Amino acid sequence: MAVPAPRVGDEPELLAAARAGDARAAHRLGKLYAQHGDRAAARLWWERAAAGGNVDSAYNLGIWHEKHGSLEEALTWYEAAAGTGDAEAATNLATLLLEQRGDAVAARAWFETAAAAGSRTAARRLALICEDAGELGTARDWYRRAADDGDVASAHDLGFLAYGSGDDAEAVRRWECAARGGHAESAYCLGLYLHASRDPEGAEAYYRLAARSEHPGAASRLGGVALSRGDLRTARGWFEQAAGAGRAEDQRMAGFVCVELGDPAAASHWFGRAAAGGDAEAAFDYGLLLIAEFGDLVGGEHWFRQAARAGHHGAAVELGGLLSVAGEHGEAKEWLSDPPPAAWDRPAEPELTARAELAAIATGRRGGVPLAAADLAEVLATWDLVTRPLHRHPDVLAWLVARSGVHASAVEHLASVRGTLVRPGSAPWPSPGELQHVLTTARDLRRRLGVR
Structure with missing residues (x-):
């Protein structure tokens, strides 16, 4: 039963009742003192109320001791409240056990207690713990419980688990749900998915939704859309929005657009920022502009x-x-x-770069090492270029091996990684070392086939 908030002037009545052993009155009196800033008195009356069985006072004492650095006392009071089935107390107890004591086993048990009592926060924490432990099936169950209770971050993560396992329909459904709930990253990922699926109009709608929350990736994509339409002023606005978030590639693109618009001062600003950040292409462009x-x-x-x-x-x-x-x-x-070798600067198709960026985001989740989207796009674009004339050839791999002289196992590995990027779930994501090996094969293949 909810305890009515105490009002100024209630002190004499509450004090008399609390002294007579009324735990509910003692709890309300503690709240009144806390509102007045008298923390010591609040603690005193909450202790009396908790001793009389008041769960809310035990919970408040847990918060009081946590704020004042008394970890053991906080754990004791949270456990007292959690033992009666209080979900918030169990969640706070589990959080302290995990983050302050490093006791993952006890923390997980209390998170499970809290989640069973209806805590959405606890369900999400359990999902994260299980995913980090590699228990993907259990993680999905907890993410689903939190997402179905309205947690958009869990819906977003559930979408990525589905995407990584090849369940595109579930990924789209979860990202749509999260995007409608205001999760900008989900809106952006859905835009990437639609772009990769050759639905640029649908992708643009979700990029715009993400851009309302100032998502820099969405702004960059919208800059590219505007540029493809020849709308340089709109492209400049979007690229500058993305560039303001410190993205070197977008700073460089903003510089290019400013050059096209006849604004060398602005171009100098953006090329200079990207160059100072270590972007070699921007440094080259900046040098050309200055001269x-x-x-x-x-x-x-x-x-x-x-x-x-x-x-x-x-x-x-x-x-x-x-x-x-x-x-x-x-x-x-x-x-x-002896100049450095020329880099391959042929732009990949937008649907390929979108697919590459989704894979980069997927591999970087939960503390993973994100694969470079540019490297992934190069792998996809290379395969697209060297196989485009062979779409009806009965054995593309054999043809590539015969024409290039690259070892069959290397070409097969390239094809395998490309297949994983295009059809997630068909195999594990490539490791950073594996990607570098495949990039070497892709570059060797292009060189031998004369593809520039």
Whole structure:
């Protein structure tokens, strides 16, 4: 039964009742003192009420001692309240046991008690514990219970468990539910899924929903959509929104759009930010801009050198040219005779980059090592390019091996990883080491087949 809140002026009546042993009155008196800022008196009356069997006072004492750093006392009072079936007390008790004592076994038992009593928070914590322990079936059950009770974060996580196991319909259903509840990341992931499924209009709608919550990835995607339509001003707005979140690629894209719009000062700002953050391509572009628009040869040389040292082929060639003109032939020869190899900068199709980004997000969940979306997109785009003319060939793998000379096992591995990215759940996600091996195969395949 809910205890009515005490009012100013109730003190004499409550005091008399509490002194006479009324636990409910003692609890209300403690609340009144707490509202007045007299924590010591609040604790005193809650202790009397708890001794008389008042569960709410035991819970409040747990909070009181937790705030004041008395861990053992907090655990004692939370356990007293939790033992009567109080879900919030059991959740707080489990949280302290897990986070302060590191007692995962006892914490899990109390989370289960709280979840059974209807705590959505406890159900979610159990789901996270089970997923981290590799108990995916049990994790799904707890995520489902929390999600069905309205927890949008659990619906989002449930969507990823479904996506990773190949159940696209369940993933979409859960992400839609979370997106409707205001979960921006779910709206973004649903946009990526629809983009990967060749539904750009549906994807755009969800990107816009995510962008309302200032999701930088959604803003970036909307910038790309606007750019594909030739709407440079809208593209600039979206890329600048994403760039403001510190995303180097979007800072670079904002710079490109500003160049196209004839705003070199703004382009310099965005290229400069990305270059200062270590983006080699932006450093190269910044060097070109400084020379072409501002006649700043010193600045151009500086940023070419930064990009060249980071392995940028074009920057090394430009730097060598500048040094030759300046009469510094020794260093110029070093850069021109042995420049870094040219990177593959052919853009992947939007549906492939969307699929790659979903895989990157999936592998980075729950403390995992996220695979680089750009590397994943390169794998997908390479396969798309080298097999596009062979869509009706009876044995694509054999043809690739015969034409390229790449070992059959390497090509098969590339095909396998590509299949996992396109059809999640068909095999485990690749490890970072495996991805690097597959990237090497993809680049070797392109080189041997003359694909640029």
